[in-house]
Amino acid sequence: MLYTSTRDKSVRISAAEAITKGISADGGLFVPAEIPAVSLDFITSLCEKSYVERAVAVLKLFLEEFSEAEIRAYAEGAYLGGKFSSDAIAPLVAVNDRLNILELWHGPTCAFKDMALQILPYLLTGSAKKIHNDKKIIILVATSGDTGKAALEGFRDVDGTGILVFYPVDGVSPMQKLQMTTQQGDNVGVCAIKGNFDDAQSGVKAIFTDADVKKVLADHGYAFSSANSINWGRLVPQIVYYFSAYADMLSLGKIKAGDAINVTVPTGNFGNILAAYYAKRMGLPVNKLICASNANNVLTDFINTGVYDRNRQFYTTISPSMDILISSNLERLLFMLTGEDDAKIRDLFGKLAKDGKYDVGADVAAAVKALFAAGCCDDAATKNTIGSLFAESHYLSDTHTAVAVSVYEDYRKNTGDTTPNVIVSTANPYKFSASVLDAVTKGNYKAADEFAMVEELIAVTGVDAPAQLSSLRGKTPRFTAVCEKSEMQAEVYKMLGIH
Numbered sequence: 032m033l034y035t036s037t038r039d040k041s042v043r044i045s046a047a048e049a050i051t052k053g054i055s056a057d058g059g060l061f062v063p064a065e066i067p068a069v070s071l072d073f074i075t076s077l078c079e080k081s082y083v084e085r086a087v088a089v090l091k092l093f094l095e096e097f098s099e100a101e102i103r104a105y106a107e108g109a110y111l112g113g114k115f116s117s118d119a120i121a122p123l124v125a126v127n128d129r130l131n132i133l134e135l136w137h138g139p140t141c142a143f144k145d146m147a148l149q150i151l152p153y154l155l156t157g158s159a160k161k162i163h164n165d166k167k168i169i170i171l172v173a174t175s176g177d178t179g180k181a182a183l184e185g186f187r188d189v190d191g192t193g194i195l196v197f198y199p200v201d202g203v204s205p206m207q208k209l210q211m212t213t214q215q216g217d218n219v220g221v222c223a224i225k226g227n228f229d230d231a232q233s234g235v236k237a238i239f240t241d242a243d244v245k246k247v248l249a250d251h252g253y254a255f256s257s258a259n260s261i262n263w264g265r266l267v268p269q270i271v272y273y274f275s276a277y278a279d280m281l282s283l284g285k286i287k288a289g290d291a292i293n294v295t296v297p298t299g300n301f302g303n304i305l306a307a308y309y310a311k312r313m314g315l316p317v318n319k320l321i322c323a324s325n326a327n328n329v330l331t332d333f334i335n336t337g338v339y340d341r342n343r344q345f346y347t348t349i350s351p352s353m354d355i356l357i358s359s360n361l362e363r364l365l366f367m368l369t370g371e372d373d374a375k376i377r378d379l380f381g382k383l384a385k386d387g388k389y390d391v392g393a394d395v396a397a398a399v400k401a402l403f404a405a406g407c408c409d410d411a412a413t414k415n416t417i418g419s420l421f422a423e424s425h426y427l428s429d430t431h432t433a434v435a436v437s438v439y440e441d442y443r444k445n446t447g448d449t450t451p452n453v454i455v456s457t458a459n460p461y462k463f464s465a466s467v468l469d470a471v472t473k474g475n476y477k478a479a480d481e482f483a484m485v486e487e488l489i490a491v492t493g494v495d496a497p498a499q500l501s502s503l504r505g506k507t508p509r510f511t512a513v514c515e516k517s518e519m520q521a522e523v524y525k526m527l528g529i530h
């Protein structure tokens with residue numbers, strides 16, 4: 032099983048190399064050269080298995096140089112030992128006859144990023160060993176809020192690694208900010224930038240692909256890698272939970288073996304929904320992939336028209352982890368849908384860098400539309416959905432999940448498609464207490480600060496807050512630096528003690 036680059040398909044490297052490097056030197060993303068296929072028997076056999084065993088079954092198909100024992104040890108380290116608050120790890124909750132909600136936020140940081148970032152440190156250090164990379168691995172992260180904390184928590188005090196996180200100074204929720212700035216560990220750093228998530232991501236990408244920086248780091252015994260979803264090691268663990276959800280739909284009697292499901296995914300960088308596409312390509316019976324966006328609806332327009340145009344207003348919304356106008360992982364999808372036309376990918380992403388815009392052409396646009404449906408909703412609709420879901424079904428949803436629910440309800444109404452559907456739920460509601468409290472009480476609440484809001488939300492809903500969030504109350508931040516977006520490289524050198 033080898034990997035290639037979306038911008039140069041002559042590249043052939045192992046999974047361990049792809050994971051260690053993070054991004055290809057040509058600026059492309061690593062993708063499997065072939066996608067493994069599974070049978071219906073493989074899928075039904077997952078019903079009896081634990082989440083760890085489901086993960087072993089799926090991951091080993093993509094990680095051939097790793098033994099099954101190694102993969103099992105990684106999965107056990109990531110998902111067992113009390114790190115997740117649900118024994119199911121990724122429980123599927125049947126809320127009513129329409130909504131089956133896949134809760135991916137029972138991990139240590141209360142967001143779905145834990146599903147991948149708890150196992151990535153094992154994959155990365157295991158990969159580095161396999162390719163005899165003896166450099167200290169420096170993880171650089173651009174975050175819209177959740178990746179940063181999940182990566183910090185995954186990599187803290189992991190031998191042979193260090194981690195630096197950049198977040199947009201005004202682009203994350205107070206709880207997300209506090210989670211990051213109070214991070215413990217001896218190998219961690221956090222810095223705010225004066226810019227939005229796209230600035231942070233572009234800055235990190237530029238540092239990664241700068242040959243001079245690479246040389247300076249190598250001279251100091253360091254090598255970069257990425258924990259963003261541009262790293263294949265971030266994506267591959269996400270494929271697992273789509274298989275897991277299908278197995279749970281079978282066990283709950285919601286479907287029969289072989290029946291198709293739809294999945295609706297609250298989308299930002301296109302990593303989560305791309306993992307669903309890989310699962311479909313492997314043979315999981317998935318019909319429509321429904322891509323849900325907030326007011327930053329660049330993907331909705333792209334899926335509906337084939338034109339990707341980031342030249343538009345950027346909105347700061349109540350679902351900040353989806354406030355993204357450059358969805359990196361779309362590059363992987365387009366590589367596959369163009370028949371691996373690396374020249375076309377170079378052309379399209381050159382245009383994106385230069386003009387902020389590209390048009391994939393009629394054939395690829397039709398292929399996208401056959402696979403995906405797309406919709407978006409604004410903050411008002413997001414809040415309405417949180418309110419009505421709680422009033423009608425007593426289910427408390429966070430702002431990102433609510434975008435997916437709203438888009439799914441619209442989709443179902445507009446198309447009449449009643450295929451059983453899985454809604455992917457990406458964060459615990461208490462990460463966004465202000466918006467969720469506002470939604471549930473229709474603006475009639477008293478609390479003025481973040482933790483008073485947590486208390487009031489508990490009182491109003493009877494739903495418990497996770498201890499790892501409520502215990503942040505009163506903690507003093509460790510990391511208070513704020514830099515210009517042009518100073519990110521200098522900040523990296525500073526944090527590594529390079530002068």
Ligand SMILES: *Cc1c(COP(=O)(O)O)cnc(C)c1O
Binds near residue numbers: 142144177303
């Ligand atoms: C990261 C994130 C998303 C977006 O996921 P992508 O893989 O970037 O599309 C959605 N919701 C939450 C809560 C997130 O943290």
